[in-house]
Amino acid sequence: MSSQVTPAPATLPLTLPAPAIHGDIADLLVSYLEQLGIEYIFGVPGGSIEPLYNAIARSTRRGGLKQILARSEAGAAYMADAYARETGKVGVCCATSGPGATNLITGVACAFDNNIPMLVITGQPALPSFGKHPLQESSCTGVNVIGMFRHCTQYNSLVSHAKQMEPKLITALQRATRSPCGPSHLSVPRDLWLEPNPDPAPAYDLPTLLQPSSLVDDEAIERLRQMLASARNLVLLIGGWCGEAINAIMQFASIKGAVFVTTPDGKGLVNANHPLFRGVFGFGGHATAEATLRDDSVDLILAIGASMGEWNTSGWCDSLLNDRLVHIDESEDHLARTPMARFHLRGRISAIFNRLLERIYNVRQDAKVEIERRRVNREQINGPWDPESILAAPDKYISNDAPMKPQRLMRELGLMFPPTTRFLADAGNSVAWAVHYLHPFDRRICERRMGGGNRKRTQGRRKSHGGWLRITANFAPMGWAIGGAIGTAAGNPHVPVVCITGDGSWLMNGQEISSAVYEKQTIIFIVLNDQALGMVKHGQRLGGAEQIAFELCPTDFALMARAMGAQAFTIRGPQDLAALDMQEICSRKGPTLLDVYIDPDEVPPMNARMRVLGGNQ
Template sequence: MSQQRASQPVKRMVDITMRYLRAEGARVVFGVPGGLLHPFFQAVESEPEIQLIVTKHEAGAAFMADGYARSTNSLAVCAGTSGPGATNLLTGVAAAFCDGVPMLVITGQAPSHALGKGAAQEMAPEDIDIVAMFKPITKYSAMIPAPDRVSHHLRRALRLALTGQRGPVHLNVPVDFWDQPARPEWFEPQSYRPSTEAFDREAVRHASYYLVRAEYPVLLVGSGVASSNARVEVRQFAERFGARVATTARAKGVFPENHPLSLGVMGLAGHATARDTLLSDQVDVLMTIGASLNETTTLNWDPRLMPREALIQLDISVDKIGRNYPVTVPLVGDARTVVSELSFHAERELEGTDTPSRWHEEPPIIHDHGFYEHPELRISTAVPITPQRWRVELNEILPRNAIVFSDIGGHMLFNVHDLAIRNRQSFILNLGFGSMGHGTAGPIGAALAAPHRPVIAIIGDACFTMTGMELLTASEYDVPVIWIVENNQMHGITWHGSQHVGNGQPMDSVRYRRPLEIASIARAMGLSAWVIERPGELRLAFMEALERRQPALIEVLVDGSVCPPLGERAKTIAGFRDR
């Protein structure tokens, strides 16, 4: 039986909640315990199948849950008590919402009998409405109205979090409900979460018609390919049809960047090869897969992105289809399912013959230093070390199955442009909401979710100052993340970017007045730490950090005068101001 009716023995509401979490594969809850959510945290601590990770701030809890979910494509859970515990979660939840990350968020609430009376940290609809605060940044936000209703609300929340365009959901619970008896209305997950792998077969045939006739086909791959676990299918599809492939910045590495068909990243901090190809009049068929065609990908919605013959857009969200460009063939559905079906139809039409792709007649793509901006800075022996040079050194020693996180800032632009993410490696960037601090705390969640894979976080000094206290969390739980902190003693993206907009004056207030010694702070937290000052020093420190399998930090002192590749972004900002 997939469902147990009310005749079953009555259980506590918190026990029912734990059963649903176990069934959905939740194995970690991130949060900061507090009185108005104490029964829930107490139950998690007593649950042998679920680990409670107590973070230093609720924003860190949300970021860690986000990192956990992104690295596994599975449900993550974070929780915070009422009042500031709940509001502190908002930024991390917004980051998950913008990037379609499945997350269950549980917040505390004053006892039901006190609602509306002004209880301490009360966040009821009559006053500070926490449910309303979460509504714009979740797929579902609700207060549990009674213990017997918890099964209904859990199923609805989990169904929405894990189907279609995934995303965070929020449940707010009065503290007195957790220990009260409730009917255990149990459904197995497969009985309340339908598959969303349906697709329009006629639309697939229509798309196949254009693709098998394309002479200069290009795929623009977005992060939806990673969410769908469609990396292999997309690579095989591109190879069969001779399509060159660009990715969005957020999907960096979803298609291996050392592959002979790789154009690199299109858009923000991207590569000239991708930009020059996609904005040329040579492309006859462009197919986007899981890419929303937003501002950062399209360089402020450049009209030259439209191909000569057909634009095919595949996305699981119908709202993304045709939002910014007119689409010739819309494909709504799961990327893995639709690409597989598209391959099947195209093969039937080709009947084993070669495709008419003529890319092989063009000069091959060579992924050497000349593929990147300022190749001379990638081989520079200058001291302080250039941001480009140490990334070249990292690429030479990066483990083949590494998960690489980037935080937000000037260092992110160098990460997107100068790193090469290869097959089996993953690159995680919360570029949708663009929250600083995510790439600092999120890797802890990823390392807990995927302990067999090395997790490396490349962050800036300003990001470290935002959520760097979460390194204490990694130290306490012995989570083996390696943080590489690029220290230029300022908010680099703001300092350099300010010279491209407005009156062109650098914003000096974002430069530190006192030198920030990050490695010293990390050692005080119990981490092993190294300082890199010149070319050639990174390898020894990084390999030692890998071997130790403990939390570690490498501070890289870089030449802050080297401008990150933000030219196109600066033009966009200036364009917005001038409109």
């Protein structure tokens, strides 16, 4: 994730004196977060962490860090996760001791499984009370929260002395941002927050210290270049970890005339209208993507920034995992999952592809080959491309039925919102429908550069490491997208944010809309209302299991949202969507909920998941 420029502090009125800078340990931590340009900390306060909130309040008054009050600690973790995806900064969440800390764990585990850089801060009762059974004790002598977090963090430590705070904080941030990224956890007793710090100014320059390395292996890149030069038919698999490098990757694909597919978490990084796009490979994906990889004429598959779990390999499908594969990634963990690959190249993906582009332009023989390849593929690159041609049920994509076909809903969502919109799809049916059928129209294909490398000719795609579609793969907790939408809107308040979620997820976590109301965020929550845990229901039917424990009672989600201060509408068919004033909704300073009644019998594209369940892997 790239570092960001720290925003300038707000200027105070001349009639007011500058606030005193407190010198306790809580202020030291806050000052480091300010140094990194982090704007928000997400959490729920409590007695053991109250001194940190006092320091946040002092920072807010001088134009620095602000807090967003979540309605649950798990929601706070989801918010921090999405804030990190949107901004490229570290997401920060906090909770008090005991149940506050344990409520965080699902969100932290989700970030860990998705390699999201986060700083997780929990409180503890005062050190002298350890072992005396104080209220909400979660140290090693109580309910051991440090032990619980050990398995879902990159760094995990109790700060037991004031002088430990600075070195442990630096280490935590380094571990969070170095590949593989992930959450780091610090647990701090209440009395240590209040310890005086003799030097309130930070001793370290964190933006420089955490700057990602651009070192690459020149010999390995030369070997890859030679493999590319001899390849007759090249296919790219673009994964979710290509955000920083996507512009260079797309230029590389266009120069090579190479078609590409994406993983589910990589879809949001590309334009579904690109003439070389052949669909999504993995959960909720397209038959065209698997057919592209199975094509016997393909002799080289470049998998880039793909974690290679069940979701993005279509259940470890042999069409991808074979000796035609070249795996490029910064994470050793990801590379370790492809032992069958012909070649592995580890390094910062943006640096690798910038170097490849430079060599394409600088090596004369390569240039001749690429000019000829572009001539041969010009008709393919510039010819018409209809993204609807890859859909499993194109007739339902335009259906006027009520209740609404979820396929048609995805089509309308892609047309209703501007190209800058961020979509988040929740676990369950929501992500399956979005991955397969959500294709926003966006004319931008990729940026162009003069002579390859880093020299840009035009601005090209919008800058966001997370892309236009955000999902959570692997761990996939229900309700992630609800809190995630709030974190995304906090990180970028200038664009609409659309959360696609299910009725089951909303019943778990829908209270977080109250946070969006308070923060006046422009978020559109789409609730797929089929009165069921849809993924469970359809999975049971497809797998021949007992039909049990999936039904939900009829619920008026629009009424619930209005009760918490949001604007809300009930949608029963395409005509109800068409009647909405989307310009007003997208400019409104506050959330809107659409309670969309969908056809409960429509089966989501989940064949890859059923393949795994059927094989008992």
